[in-house]
Amino acid sequence: MTQTTASPDDTGAEVRAYSSREHHLGAVFEAVLTRGPLSRRDAARLTGLSAASVTKLVKPMISHGYLIENVREAGVPGRPQIPLQVDASRHHAVGIKLMDGEIVGVVADLHAEVQSAHRMKYRDTTPEGVVSAIDEMTGILLQRTPVKRERLLGIGIGLGGHVNGATGVVVESPFLGWHDVPLRRLVVERMNLPVVIENDVNTLAVAEQWFGAGSSFPSFALVTIGVGVGCALVLDGQLWRGVSGAAGEFGHMVVDPEGPECHCGKRGCLEAVVGDAAIAGAMSAAAGRRITKVSQVVARAHAGDLDAQQVFTQAGLALGRAIAALLNLLNPPLVILSGEGITASDLFIDALRAELDRDAFSTTAGDCTVLVRPLPDETWARGAAATMLRHGVLRSLSRLTQQVQS
Numbered sequence: 001m002t003q004t005t006a007s008p009d010d011t012g013a014e015v016r017a018y019s020s021r022e023h024h025l026g027a028v029f030e031a032v033l034t035r036g037p038l039s040r041r042d043a044a045r046l047t048g049l050s051a052a053s054v055t056k057l058v059k060p061m062i063s064h065g066y067l068i069e070n071v072r073e074a075g076v077p078g079r080p081q082i083p084l085q086v087d088a089s090r091h092h093a094v095g096i097k098l099m100d101g102e103i104v105g106v107v108a109d110l111h112a113e114v115q116s117a118h119r120m121k122y123r124d125t126t127p128e129g130v131v132s133a134i135d136e137m138t139g140i141l142l143q144r145t146p147v148k149r150e151r152l153l154g155i156g157i158g159l160g161g162h163v164n165g166a167t168g169v170v171v172e173s174p175f176l177g178w179h180d181v182p183l184r185r186l187v188v189e190r191m192n193l194p195v196v197i198e199n200d201v202n203t204l205a206v207a208e209q210w211f212g213a214g215s216s217f218p219s220f221a222l223v224t225i226g227v228g229v230g231c232a233l234v235l236d237g238q239l240w241r242g243v244s245g246a247a248g249e250f251g252h253m254v255v256d257p258e259g260p261e262c263h264c265g266k267r268g269c270l271e272a273v274v275g276d277a278a279i280a281g282a283m284s285a286a287a288g289r290r291i292t293k294v295s296q297v298v299a300r301a302h303a304g305d306l307d308a309q310q311v312f313t314q315a316g317l318a319l320g321r322a323i324a325a326l327l328n329l330l331n332p333p334l335v336i337l338s339g340e341g342i343t344a345s346d347l348f349i350d351a352l353r354a355e356l357d358r359d360a361f362s363t364t365a366g367d368c369t370v371l372v373r374p375l376p377d378e379t380w381a382r383g384a385a386a387t388m389l390r391h392g393v394l395r396s397l398s399r400l401t402q403q404v405q406s
């Protein structure tokens, strides 16, 4: 068996484009991972490749232990098919969701099943302080599992803001007050393990794509609401990052040029109209006294306070208008709505759907399922681990391409 664990400096280079053969290997592997156990015939059907190509592609994946052959399927007519599945214990990764003052971490196997999880506070928001907290978190997680550090494929880190996964640089992170911090390099230097960094909503989208509501859709959008408004796009099976990782900055679409100021410097961004601070601000204005927590507004609305209900109706309309623009642009079959703000979804979803039906072009609203999905912080961290697993496995598989017969 060859050494397939990536070395730490592997992730220091710019992410390069994969060749079509690497792409096919990755597609077959992901099909077996997300839909397996799977016969070669079904893998061919799901990937659009020929059965002969799939047979050639899986050979090195079996000989290197990424895939294992299951017992024969009984009772299937025609030639017996041997289902393939991924060897879950072959690789593990740490996934981290970095939040304001708090970190959530998990260790996940190759099926992205969580082996251990931990949550801890941190105070020092300097790059050095955050790297120390990530190091401490990894140590605690590993103490709680039999997974050896040498068997770790690496660490996936998700955080809010403009994160350039290709260069490993946090371009802008308002909650940390960071600008152009080379976080990936700093963590690699400290921990001597491969590292990927990614916008946290993107990591959640990877979680949904691999083992969540997005697994049966080639394309979908994920919109998160809460303190901020985030968005991730999976298009034809690929996470769409844009040229510098800033794709999906849906929260900074201007929906009301006369609206409240946004922390980004503009006025009337979606986030400044429907984010937590905006909800509390609108309620304060209506009530004539300062209200700081969204939970108070939710409680008032549930108790029948018409002003509070109106605050959520207005937020639903603004969200609906913005999501209609997303439908007009992408015509997706699925929009997943998540984030801590959806605890109030019963108060705004009707207004959102009505506005979507009014604003979206032609059949785009009817074509799209809008799904409200509560996803805990651990799922975001699990997605960060899945992002690392995907990156690491695809790199390892790319080394196997020389062994695929042409």
Ligand SMILES: [Zn+2]
Pocket: 251, 252, 262, 263, 264, 265, 266, 269, 271, 272
């Ligand atoms: Zn803004």
